[in-house]
Amino acid sequence: MSVDMADQNQVGPANNVAESYPLSPMQKGMLFHSLSAPHSGVDIEQVICTLSEKLDVAALRQAWERVVERHAVLRTGFHWGDLQPRQEVHRHVRLQFEHKDWRRLPEREQQSRLDAYLQADRRRGFELSVPPLMRVALFHVGEVKHILVWNFHHLLLDARAMGALLNEVFNFYQAFLERRDMELPPSRPYRDYIQWLQKRDGSAAEMFWRQQLKGFTSPTPLTLSRRPDPAPDQHTGHGVQQVTLSHAETSRLRAVAKANALTVNTLLQGAWAVLLSRYSGDEDVSFGVVRACRRSSVEGADAILGLFINTLPLRVRVPAEMSVLEWLKELRAQNLAMRDHEHTPLVEIQRWSEVPPGQRLFESLFDFQDPSWEAALRAQGGCWNKREFDIRHQPSFPLWVDVYAGPEMILKIGYDRDCFDDASMVRMLGHFRTVLEGLAADLSRRLSDVPLLTDAERQQLLVGWNNTQADYPQDKCVHELFEAQVERTPNAVALVYGKEEVSYRELDNQANRVACHLRSLTIGPDVPVGICMERSAEMIVGLLGILKAGGAYVPLDPAYPKERIQFMLEDSRAPVLLTQEPLQNRFRFEEHGYRVVCLEALRHAKRDTQRESPPRPKGSPDNLAYVIYTSGSTGTPKGVELSHRGLVNLLVWHQRTYCVTPKDRATQLAGFSFDASVWELWPYLTAGASIHIVDDETRASAPALVQWLNARRITLSFVPTPVAEQTLMLPWPEGAPLRAMLTGGDKLHRRPNENIPFVLVNHYGPTENTVVATSAPVGPGNHGASVAPPIGRPIANVKTYVLDRLLRPVPVGVPGELYIGGDSLARGYRNNPALTTERFVPHPFGGKTGARLYKTGDLVRWLPDGNLEFLGRMDHQVKIRGYRIEPGEIESRLNQHPTVRESLVLVREDGRGQKQLVAYLILKQQPAPANHELSDFLRAKLPDYMVPSAFLFPDAWPLTPNGKVDRNALPAPDLSTRQPSQTFAAPRNQVEETVARIWSEVLGHACVGIHDNFFELGGHSLVAAQAVSRLKEAFKIQLSIRSLFEKPTVAGLAHEVERTMNRHNPERATAITRVAREAYRANHPSPRPRVELAKHH
Structure with missing residues (x-):
């Protein structure tokens, strides 16, 4: 058979097909991939041979010719029009053989052209039904140097055949050079192998492979950081x-x-x-x-x-x-x-x-x-x-x-x-x-x-990136540093709340009175003191007074349910509680046997019975400074004990990093039961700066907060991550006084715009490491190796390790659990030695005697530049709006409901990308309780941020093949639409209409009924503050956020609004109701839209 060497392939008449037979299983797989991605270059094999010898191009071309003639597999194409694909052997094919002379080109240009040829040839691929599925190109690059490129589809040959074929090509080539015949026996066809395969009995194979893969349910993940999916025209190759x-x-x-x-x-x-x-x-x-x-x-x-x-x-x-x-x-x-x-x-x-x-x-x-x-x-x-x-x-x-x-x-x-x-x-x-x-x-x-790891990698991960040693006062407590600052700037403003200003001397005097009184009640080192107060300057007086007495403060948020506050007091074994008279009247602490001190009484006490000089120093830096309770997986909160030493390390690092001076004006936004409040107070009060306390309505609204920060000429501010991300989308005036916005408490997803006039700094840290463990400035567009901004490097005297389950360091880019060591570690968990031992483990890499690491449970990885990237929780613990939540605690409470047999709480995202808790309940009996009933049940036991936004009732848990609950198979509720508590009921009067309209706007729901629950619709404390602020403006009344928590339905809150108006000014209430009615009609010209919406619910 002669082989035409024309530079194009073509298929002859139908009788050109000599035979047809099925594909092997491997060929079927390759054919599928090639057809699904025809220009991807998948399974295109390229053999580049560098031949440092003189070549007879005609003889080499004839050798390839003869090999194609001898082997049917090289004349095979593939047909897939029928139910089963077939391979067809053609009698005659045209082989493409290309020859180019590049000898006059510089070596660099030769290499560039070769690379371009290889890339283009791979992308070109093959028309799989038109054999031969191979091409040969010869490039003459030197007097005695050639580059031979053999390009073929893997459907034809494997590596063993590849070597045999090349050997045959060059044997024929040598024979043609020597002008001799080389007779070889006919090659055995590939068809024989296909026939052998078809006769095999696969029953034993099924049993073998089922046993081999029993219990294996998912492929081993390639956990290295993957790039985002590229656009179709941005493929970066292999x-x-x-x-x-x-x-x-x-x-x-x-x-x-x-x-x-x-x-x-x-x-x-x-x-x-x-x-x-x-x-x-x-x-x-x-x-x-x-x-x-x-x-x-x-x-x-x-x-x-x-x-x-x-x-x-x-x-x-x-x-x-x-x-x-x-x-x-x-x-x-x-x-x-x-x-x-x-x-x-x-x-x-x-x-x-x-x-x-x-x-x-x-x-x-x-x-x-x-x-x-x-x-x-x-x-x-x-x-x-x-x-x-x-x-x-x-x-x-x-x-x-x-x-x-x-x-x-x-x-x-x-x-x-x-x-x-x-x-x-x-x-x-x-x-x-x-x-x-x-x-x-x-x-x-x-x-x-x-x-x-290599020795160099291990040194870098364990030592190089943990070279954080820095000096700080190791013999001082926080209040002693504050007292030294009072001596330096006694008349400087320390606190600002609304129109109230407190100087350093006044703050010191008021705190001394509290401290002396607490000393008289036997408060001293390591003795916890509960403090339940609203955010105010008075609250900071109480915190400082406890520290000056030598005690450790235990913050108790007044918004918490009474049962939770009582548990914290009992668990901490605090003998004394500081509070305010309205809260004492609400909670009746004394009825439960607590020694209660109301700060109002101390403030109004006669000066001659209260000492203003500080009590004699008592305690050491290793004594406790505070105990903060966080959500616990067993159903009860756990108290984290933090020392003065770790707090002093934090504040000194902060002052050095952010160049804090007495000229700085900082903010206090966080709830003081959230450990960020620790960070907001002490670095500034020990540096002479002023702290400006943000009111609840302002801190919940990003636009209002931006305006407030500029109006107050704030220079440094911590802003929780969700609010910070909103402020980054807002316009900031040129020359804004803010130097740095510090954020943390949740995963940061956004980067600042180019024109933001301040530095954004992302922080990460568990409560168990004194608020902050790592820090990283976030530049605009500085994506580096990760999409989300990194959480940074360890701060001064903190060490971070990314380890596997056997406490071995993992390489850069590989996920592992974050362990934290250094001077800022907590002492442990209050009255919980077992949990302390479990989470604070002996340091595996040396260090001081008794050194420990905190096992965070957070999944992270090192980036090549030494920054850490946060990936998520290793267990199912989550953070929502800065609060760390153990779903297990919510599940434990739900399981106490009389109708609930089992529960599972997951995090879902609503249409705006906001995280929401969703509870799935297996019931003991029907009917299912109403959503508002379950919400009220939980609110009596848990803070608002731990109450799910939606409740679903599957008949049974979906299971994975190995019997575990398949969380991914649980249905996701539509959190972007209303989750009604009951059948929709339209507002009945103008006050209810105004309340419903404001809820609809702040929650993003088209229709809100009078029985719908604010929190079931996705509301949380930050949105609640916005809603209350707008209600106060609409009705010209004083209304607390607590009112919304206590009356979370439109009907209930509207009733509270009317009651408040009637109590303060009945005549004005009537006028306001008329104004509300007119405002409603201005926004709703016709009642028909509301009626039509109601029909859909």
Whole structure:
């Protein structure tokens, strides 16, 4: 048969098809991927041969010609119009052979053109129904140097066939040069292998693979930071990183394998399994392996050109305590057991597995070639020693490993650049090599002791990025630093609240009176004192007075339910409670046996009976400064004990970092039961700055807050993350006095605009580490390696470690749990030694005797620049609006409801991207309780921010295949629409109409009925403040936020509004009602829209 060498392919008449037969399972998979992404370059193989020899181009072209003539597989195309795809062997094909002379081009230009050719040729792909699915190009680049590019589709050939075919091409070439005939026996057709496959019985294979994958429900994740999905025209291609082991290193690996009845392949597979286990944090991992499938195939398979390989899942368990040798022997046995079933189609294995449809069995592919076809060719000597080969291929996986075994082993990692960056892959390849060397170095060691990091990496992670040592007063308490500041600036303004101003001397005097009185009540070091007060200057007097007495303050938010406040007082064992008269009248603390001190009484007491000088110093920096209660997973809050030492370290770092001076004007926004209030007070009161207390309505409204900050000429302000993100979207005047906005308490998603006139600084820190652990300035558009702004680096004298479950440091880019050490750690949990021992663990990396690390439960990763990226909670703990919440505590309370059998609380996002709690309840009996009933039940026991926005009632829990509750399968409520408490009821009067309209506007709901609950509609404390502020403006009355918490329905709050108006001015109330009616009619010209909306509910 003659082969026409025209530069185009064409299909002859119908009788040009010599035969047709089915595809192998591997071919079917490749055909699917090629058809689904025709220009992606997937499964296009490129062999680049550098030939340092004189060439006869005509003879080389004739050699390729003869090889195509001899092998039916090279004349095969694919047809997929029928139910089952077929491969068709053509009698005549036209091979594209391109020859270009680049000898006059500079070397750099030659390389540039070659790279461009390779990229374009890969993108070009093949018309799969038109053979031959291969092209050859020859580039003359030097007098005796050529580059041969052989481009073909992987559907045709595997690596073993690739080497055999090249060998045959150059044997024919040599024969044509010597003008001699080279007679070879007819090649055996690939069809014989397909027929052999079709006769196989797959029943035993099904049993084998079901057993192999039993209990395996999801592929091992590639946990490195992935890039966002690119636009269709922004594909960044694929990358390859490689390292070559020396001859000595390669020989050592072979010797270790041989001496222990292992294979080198087993060693390398083991290294990859360990790496995946360390990267993912899972002991049970899976990856794909390429099997040659010739040895267990049809007789004479080695002589057949074609695609014999199969890709199979290799599931490997990596138990930490097992010895390396014992484990590798098990892995070797597992590979041998697969041989009888290695021809099983991957699609069938997927169907038999417990991995859900639509998910891969594995995300990475491992291919070991020993000997590599290149090494086999070189072994022939002669001209083969002058020929260099580079193979470029692109499987349909985001990550793959190729190992080419030879005298010097080559390790390659290929990857999709749309998923992974080059630097991450360079590190991964280094870790692969480190693990491989670690396995071979000591087969008796435990798997947990196999190193992953290089010594340099370990030094950087443990020491370099934790070089945070800084001086601070280690012999002082916070109140002593305040007293020193009073001596320096006695007349400076310390506190501003509304029109009230308090100087440093006045604040000191008032706090001294409180301290002396507390001393008389036996308050001293490490004695907790409860303080339940509204945010005010008086509250700060109380806090300072407790510290001066030597005690530790325990903040109790008056908005908390009485039951929760009582628990905190009992758990802290506080003998004394500071409060205000209205709160004492509300809670009746004395009735429960507490010693109550009302600050009003102390303030009005005669001066001659109260000392204004400070009491004699008592205590040390290691004594407690405060105890803050946070949500607990067992259903009860837990008290975190913090010392003066950690607080002094925080305030000194803050003062140095933000250059705090007596000229600064700072804010106090946070609720004082939230630990951010600690940070808002003491760095400024020990530096002579003034603190301006923000009223509730202003702090809940981003526009109002921006205006307030500018009007008060604030220079430094902490703003909780959700509000901070809103302020970043607002216009700021040029020359705004604010120097820095400090944020924290939740994950920051936004970056500032270019024209923001201040520095935005993101902070992270658990209560257990004295408010702040890490910090990072956030620049506009400075995305770096992560989409969200990072949480930064550790602050002064704080150390951060990203560790796996065995307390081993994880590499840069790999998720792990954040552990915190250093001088700011809490003492532990109040009256809870078991939890303290569980969460505060011995320091595994040295340090002072008794040094500890706090186990945060937060999932983070190091970025290449040494910043930390926050990823989420390792358990199901969440943060909403800055409050840390254990859903388990809410679930524990819900389970106490008489109709509830089981409950589950999750976080969902509403249409505005705001986090909301959603409760799922399995009931003991029907009917289901109304949403407002469940909300009221919880509000009697929990703070508002812990009450879910929606309640759903599934009949049973959806389960994963291994019997766990499938949280992802629970239905998500539509939080962007109204969740009615009852059947919709329209407002009945103008006051209800005005209340409903304001709720509708602040909550973003089109229609609000009089029985709808504010909090069930997605309201929370910040939105409540906005609603109350607008109600006060609409009705010209004084109305507290507490009113909304106590009367959370439109009807209830409207009644409270009317009652307030009638109580203060009945005649004016009538006029206001008339104004409200007119305002409503101005916004609603016709009642029809409201009536129509009502019909839809």
